[in-house]
Amino acid sequence: MSLCDLSAGTLWRKLQSGEVTAVAATTDYLNAITQFDGQVAAFLHVDRDTALAQATNLDAKRSRGEPVGLMAGxxxxxxxxLCIKGEPTTCGSKMLQNFRPPYDAHVIEKLRAADAVLLGHTNMDEFAMGSSSENSAYQVTHNPWDLSRTPGGSSSGSAAAVAARMxxxxxxxxTGGSIRQPAGLCGIVGMKPTYGRVSRYGLIAYASSLDQVGPFSTDVTAAAALLEAIAGHDPRDSTSVNQPVPSYTSTLDQPLQGLKIGVAKEFFAEGLDAEIEQAVRTAIDVYRxxxxDVRExxxxxxxxxxxxxxxxxxxEASSNLSRYDGVHxxxxxxxxxxLNEMYAASRGEAFGPEVKRRIMLGTYALSSGYYDQYYVKALRVRRLIREDFDKAFADVDIIAGPVTPTAAFKIGEKSDNPLGMYLADVYTISANLAGIPGISVPCGFTPAGLPIGLQLLAAPFQEERLLRAARMYERETDWVTRKPALA
Amino acid sequence: MVSDGANNTMAFPRETVLKVASLARLQLTPEEVDLFATQLGATLDYVARLDELDVSNVEPMVHAIELTNVLRDDVLVPSLPRHDAVANAPKTDGKYFLVPAILES
Known part of the structure; x- marks a missing residue:
C-alpha cells in the first residue's frame, strides 16, 4: 500500500507518532507525482533532491530524540x-520566468520551522488572476476527476495535486475564492483564513487588501494542522494581526453545542445548478x-x-504590478x-491577456475623473457587504451555502469570455471583501461524478469554530474517502 | 442577465484604451486594443449596477481590518545584501541596475 492512500490527517498523525518516516511519505508522494502529473499537470517545479534531503534530516532529528515540529515531515x-529562497518562483507568469527569490515567504519560514517537507511549486493562473489555470503562462492543469475539465483556480495546481493524491x-x-473554488471543484478541503491571520510577506501581491494564504487538504484535520503551522503575527506584514493562534488541532474533534447555522437566501437564487443546490441542502440537513438550529x-x-x-x-493590481518595470x-x-518604451514593451511582452485586462481596468478605475465614480464607490459598497455579514453573525455562528454555482466546467468553455469566468466566483468573493474566513468541504457528487463543495463562513478570527463545524460534518459523511479513479 | 461581452457597447472606445494603456506603461497590439475595447466595455456595463445604490453616506472601506498607524521601533535591521538585491536584475554590472539613457543627449 502507498502512504498516499491514507487521508492527510491520518498520515500526519502517523508521522507525529513516528509510525511512518518522513522519507517513506516523501518517497511515496514523489512517486505519485511521477506517475500522475503527466496527465494532471499540477506542478511547475518539483525539487526531489531537496525534498528528500529535508525528509532525511527530519528523520535523523527524530532518531536523535530531538523534538519534532508540528508538521512532523x-x-x-x-x-x-509564494517565494521560496533560491527556487524558481514564477507566479504563473513569463514576467518572472527567471526569478529566484532572495528570501523565503513568512509561511515558508513557518513550514520549515514546523518540519514540513516542501515538494515543489504548483501551477496557477498568472498573478492569481483567473478561475481555471487557463491564464497560466506555462500549462493548463486538469481536474483529476475528469481530465477534460478545469480544477478551478487560481490555485489550480495546489488543488489538483491534493485531489490526485500527489x-x-x-x-x-x-483573493476572490482562489482556494475555496478549486477545492470545491476538486472535492477536497480548502480554507481562506481571516484577512490578517496569516502573513502576506513573500506572497507575490495581486490585490493586497484581499489576498490571504491558506491550506488545502484531503481532510479537515490536516487543514487545521497546516493553518496552525502558518498562522501568526509577522511584523513584516503591517496588516498581519497580533493575536494568539489557537491550537486548532487540539479542539477540532469537539462538536459545537447549540450551533446556529444561517442559510443566506441570496446564495440559493437564480444561477445555482439544481444538483449543487440539492447536495448543499442535504449537507445542511446533516447539521440539523x-x-x-438552522435559520434563514x-x-x-x-x-x-x-x-x-x-x-x-x-x-490594487494595477498599482501592485507597476513594480514590474524591467529594471529590478x-x-x-x-x-x-x-526608458518609457522599455517599460511599456517589457510589460506588453511578458504579461498575459487577463493580467493586461485587469491592469487596464484598474488603471481606468483609479484615473483622474473616474476615481470617485468607480474605485471609491466600490469601497463604499464594500462596507455594506461587510455590514450584512456583521448583522448575520449577530444571529448565527456559521453561514452555510454552495461554493460554486456549477460543478467543474470544461477547459476552454469560458476562456473567451472573461466576464463569464468572473461569475464563477459569485459565492466566494464576498468573504474576501468582508475579510472573513471561509472553508470549502466536499459534500457530494453530481450524477456525472463531479465533486460538489459546501462553503461555511464565520465571523473574523473564528477559524477554530469554522474548523470544528466542518469536522462535525466530515465525521457524519464519507466524502473525504472518495478519490478520483486516476489516483 | 449579464452581457457576455459579444457586443461592443462603446463604453470603452479605442482612444480610451490607448490612453489608459499609456498611463499603465503597457504596450498593446492592435488586436488587443480592439479586444479590450469590447471586453472592458462589457465589464464596465456590468459594474454599473453599483449605481443602483445610494452610498453617499457610507464611509469607504479600504481594508478588512481597519488598522491605523502600525509602528515599529526605529532600529536598524539587516537588509538584503547588494549582491542578492541585483541578482535578479535583467541588466546589472553587479553593483547597479542598468537602464536605458534617461536624459536625451
Whole structure:
C-alpha cells in the first residue's frame, strides 16, 4: 500500500507518532507525482533532491530524540505565488520566468520551522488572476476527476495535486475564492483564513487588501494542522494581526453545542445548478440531524459583490504590478531604446491577456475623473457587504451555502469570455471583501461524478469554530474517502 | 442577465484604451486594443449596477481590518545584501541596475 492512500490527517498523525518516516511519505508522494502529473499537470517545479534531503534530516532529528515540529515531515505542495529562497518562483507568469527569490515567504519560514517537507511549486493562473489555470503562462492543469475539465483556480495546481493524491496538503492563496473554488471543484478541503491571520510577506501581491494564504487538504484535520503551522503575527506584514493562534488541532474533534447555522437566501437564487443546490441542502440537513438550529439569514448586498470586487481588485493590481518595470527583476524587452518604451514593451511582452485586462481596468478605475465614480464607490459598497455579514453573525455562528454555482466546467468553455469566468466566483468573493474566513468541504457528487463543495463562513478570527463545524460534518459523511479513479 | 461581452457597447472606445494603456506603461497590439475595447466595455456595463445604490453616506472601506498607524521601533535591521538585491536584475554590472539613457543627449 502507498502512504498516499491514507487521508492527510491520518498520515500526519502517523508521522507525529513516528509510525511512518518522513522519507517513506516523501518517497511515496514523489512517486505519485511521477506517475500522475503527466496527465494532471499540477506542478511547475518539483525539487526531489531537496525534498528528500529535508525528509532525511527530519528523520535523523527524530532518531536523535530531538523534538519534532508540528508538521512532523508532512509533504506540502506550494502555490507558485509564494517565494521560496533560491527556487524558481514564477507566479504563473513569463514576467518572472527567471526569478529566484532572495528570501523565503513568512509561511515558508513557518513550514520549515514546523518540519514540513516542501515538494515543489504548483501551477496557477498568472498573478492569481483567473478561475481555471487557463491564464497560466506555462500549462493548463486538469481536474483529476475528469481530465477534460478545469480544477478551478487560481490555485489550480495546489488543488489538483491534493485531489490526485500527489500531495497530502498544499498551500494556496485566495483573493476572490482562489482556494475555496478549486477545492470545491476538486472535492477536497480548502480554507481562506481571516484577512490578517496569516502573513502576506513573500506572497507575490495581486490585490493586497484581499489576498490571504491558506491550506488545502484531503481532510479537515490536516487543514487545521497546516493553518496552525502558518498562522501568526509577522511584523513584516503591517496588516498581519497580533493575536494568539489557537491550537486548532487540539479542539477540532469537539462538536459545537447549540450551533446556529444561517442559510443566506441570496446564495440559493437564480444561477445555482439544481444538483449543487440539492447536495448543499442535504449537507445542511446533516447539521440539523446533529441538533444545529438552522435559520434563514439575508445578505442583501451580495448581488453587488462581483461588481465591487472587479473594481477594487484590479485597482490594487494595477498599482501592485507597476513594480514590474524591467529594471529590478523580471522580463526586460530587447527592443526598446528609451526608458518609457522599455517599460511599456517589457510589460506588453511578458504579461498575459487577463493580467493586461485587469491592469487596464484598474488603471481606468483609479484615473483622474473616474476615481470617485468607480474605485471609491466600490469601497463604499464594500462596507455594506461587510455590514450584512456583521448583522448575520449577530444571529448565527456559521453561514452555510454552495461554493460554486456549477460543478467543474470544461477547459476552454469560458476562456473567451472573461466576464463569464468572473461569475464563477459569485459565492466566494464576498468573504474576501468582508475579510472573513471561509472553508470549502466536499459534500457530494453530481450524477456525472463531479465533486460538489459546501462553503461555511464565520465571523473574523473564528477559524477554530469554522474548523470544528466542518469536522462535525466530515465525521457524519464519507466524502473525504472518495478519490478520483486516476489516483 | 449579464452581457457576455459579444457586443461592443462603446463604453470603452479605442482612444480610451490607448490612453489608459499609456498611463499603465503597457504596450498593446492592435488586436488587443480592439479586444479590450469590447471586453472592458462589457465589464464596465456590468459594474454599473453599483449605481443602483445610494452610498453617499457610507464611509469607504479600504481594508478588512481597519488598522491605523502600525509602528515599529526605529532600529536598524539587516537588509538584503547588494549582491542578492541585483541578482535578479535583467541588466546589472553587479553593483547597479542598468537602464536605458534617461536624459536625451
Amino acid at each position: 508532512l509533504p506540502v505542495a506550494i502555490k507558485d505565488v 500531495a497530502p496538503v498544499s498551500l494556496g492563496s485566495d 440531524g446533529l441538533g444545529a 439569514v439575508s445578505l442583501p448586498h451580495s448581488k453587488y459583490s462581483i461588481a465591487t470586487y472587479y473594481l477594487i481588485a484590479p485597482s 527583476y523580471g522580463h526586460r524587452t530587447e527592443s526598446a531604446t528609451s
